[in-house]
Amino acid sequence: xxxxxxxxxxxxxxxxxxxxxxxxxxxxxxxxxxxxxxxxxxxxxxxxxxxxxxxxxxxxxxxxxxxxxxxxxxxxxxxxxxxxxxxxxxxxxxxxxxxxxxxxxxxxxxxxxxxxxxxxxxxxxxxxxxxxxxxxxxxxxxxxxxxxxxxxxxxxxxxxxxxxxx
Amino acid sequence: xxxxxxxxxxxxxxxxxxxxxxxxxxxxxxxxxxxxxxxxxxxxxxxxxxxxxxxxxxxxxxxxxxxxxxxxxxxxxxxxxxxxxxxxxxxxxxxxxxxxxxxxxxxxxxxxxxxxxxxxxxxxxxxxxxxxxxxxxxxxxxxxxxxxxxxxxxxxxxxxxxxxxx
Numbered sequence: 001x002x003x004x005x006x007x008x009x010x011x012x013x014x015x016x017x018x019x020x021x022x023x024x025x026x027x028x029x030x031x032x033x034x035x036x037x038x039x040x041x042x043x044x045x046x047x048x049x050x051x052x053x054x055x056x057x058x059x060x061x062x063x064x065x066x067x068x069x070x071x072x073x074x075x076x077x078x079x080x081x082x083x084x085x086x087x088x089x090x091x092x093x094x095x096x097x098x099x100x101x102x103x104x105x106x107x108x109x110x111x112x113x114x115x116x117x118x119x120x121x122x123x124x125x126x127x128x129x130x131x132x133x134x135x136x137x138x139x140x141x142x143x144x145x146x147x148x149x150x151x152x153x154x155x156x157x158x159x160x161x162x163x164x165x166x
Numbered sequence: 167x168x169x170x171x172x173x174x175x176x177x178x179x180x181x182x183x184x185x186x187x188x189x190x191x192x193x194x195x196x197x198x199x200x201x202x203x204x205x206x207x208x209x210x211x212x213x214x215x216x217x218x219x220x221x222x223x224x225x226x227x228x229x230x231x232x233x234x235x236x237x238x239x240x241x242x243x244x245x246x247x248x249x250x251x252x253x254x255x256x257x258x259x260x261x262x263x264x265x266x267x268x269x270x271x272x273x274x275x276x277x278x279x280x281x282x283x284x285x286x287x288x289x290x291x292x293x294x295x296x297x298x299x300x301x302x303x304x305x306x307x308x309x310x311x312x313x314x315x316x317x318x319x320x321x322x323x324x325x326x327x328x329x330x331x332x
Contacts, residue, residue: 067297069321102306102313103297105321 010056011139013045016132017055021072022104023062026122027089031059034125041129044136052078057135063091063098064105076112084135086116088128093117173244180215184208194245202260205251209237209263212249217241224273226281228309233258233283259284280307
């Protein structure tokens with residue numbers, strides 16, 4: 001009974017935390033655009049929070065520089081369970097154009113278990129929302145814990161524009 | 167063409183033996199090659215006589231057999247002056263110019279980080295660009311540098327030995 005209540009509360013108010021791990025800011029701007037009234041993520045209860053202690057979903061942008069990796073890990077450790085990670089953009093997913101450089105870890109999944117990858121450079125706001133909603137589905141089905149150990153993550157790929165605008 | 171450039175002739179005449187080679191690809195663009203013994207005099211000459219109060223950038227160059235430190239000075243009146251100093255490859259070191267050009271303080275730290283060129287006399291030779299855990303004697307912009315897979319370069323120590331965190 002209480003489990004169900006907690007699950008319902010989580011699903012109706014997934015608060016997200018945005019973390020820039022050395023990205024070029026394009027992804028961050030798209031996340032900020034995604035929380036504007038035009039896209040209205042409040043209808044899902046999504047809010048951007050300033051503290052990892054209040055967040056359920058960690059949205060990570062950027063290829064994770066070596067300097068930032070331990071900080072990112074610490075922020076992830078500070079989040080209460082159950083927690084979910086969305087790797088945003090080409091850089092967050094694979095390292096992108098920064099792959100092979102001496103100063104990057106090449107993707108969020110080298111540092112954290114990732115639940116959803118959102119491709120794009122940068123992804124459109126609706127794709128970001130798609131990623132977070134996919135994570136909501138994991139909360140609902142309850143296999144978040146299993147998935148959150150990096151097994152079988154969700155991949156959000158770019159749809160043709162007609163499909164998005166239709 | 168070179169003889170038509172009055173500035174080139176003046177620089178050649180004033181520097182004399184202090185400059186190994188003076189060239190001018192075009193008007194108001196003078197390139198002076200000099201030695202580690204004479205570079206301070208050349209820079210002082212540029213500051214005093216050629217109105218070069220602005221250090222545009224200070225670079226390191228790895229030519230495989232030698233290192234080169236390249237100072238770019240800008241003057242509103244006289245244009246761009248480049249001072250090139252060649253250094254031996256095994257123990258590259260050149261005295262700091264921060265006492266006569268304070269703007270060089272960050273550039274020298276950067277070149278020290280990435281090329282391993284020493285600047286004796288620098289007041290604050292802390293690490294500037296590389297991350298905190300980066301090994302001491304590794305300089306990623308050197309041509310013969312290669313990442314050693316067994317070494318730890320910073321970031322997160324993975325229990326799976328560089329594999330994805332699962």
